[in-house]
Amino acid sequence: MSDDKKVVDFGKKRQESIEQKRRTFERVVFQEFLGVYSVVDEQGSSFPIKLVDISKEGCQFQLPFSLKAKNQFKSGTEVTLKLFFTKGSYLPAVVTVRHATEYIDKDGDAWLRLGGEFDTTLPSFQALSHFIQFIYQYAEYSCLDKGESKVYFL
Numbered sequence: 001m002s003d004d005k006k007v008v009d010f011g012k013k014r015q016e017s018i019e020q021k022r023r024t025f026e027r028v029v030f031q032e033f034l035g036v037y038s039v040v041d042e043q044g045s046s047f048p049i050k051l052v053d054i055s056k057e058g059c060q061f062q063l064p065f066s067l068k069a070k071n072q073f074k075s076g077t078e079v080t081l082k083l084f085f086t087k088g089s090y091l092p093a094v095v096t097v098r099h100a101t102e103y104i105d106k107d108g109d110a111w112l113r114l115g116g117e118f119d120t121t122l123p124s125f126q127a128l129s130h131f132i133q134f135i136y137q138y139a140e141y142s143c144l145d146k147g148e149s150k151v152y153f154l
Helices: 010-033 067-072 125-141
Strands: 035-039 046-048 050-054 058-064 078-084 090-104 110-118
Touching (some): 010 050, 035 058, 058 090
Antiparallel strands (some): 035 046, 050 058, 058 110, 078 090
């Protein structure tokens, strides 16, 4: 095959499109719908964190950078998360930190970005796993609204 002819892998392009839709949908859900807090001390104090990404295995989240946070959230540390879907109720999750990096966003704000694995043995993980599955399926099967009055099924 000559260099000027390229084969397009439509399966790969479709997966890339689904992944982009998933990340866009996650941003909306995480910023507008889901409140996430972390329990940070023995007294049960909570503070808001920003969920960045979620998968069946774990999640990535960030909190404002500080040396105290950097020292507190080392690899192997268990972090309790409270995922609020309503004002008065939440779904608990435990994440074991696997990596932590400093991150500067486009506004120049400094964050400590953490990635970790979910404790899948908690009873609440069953509900969380269904939520994660919904996010993935929404990204795959959702359609852009172009004003049509008919609903089409694929």
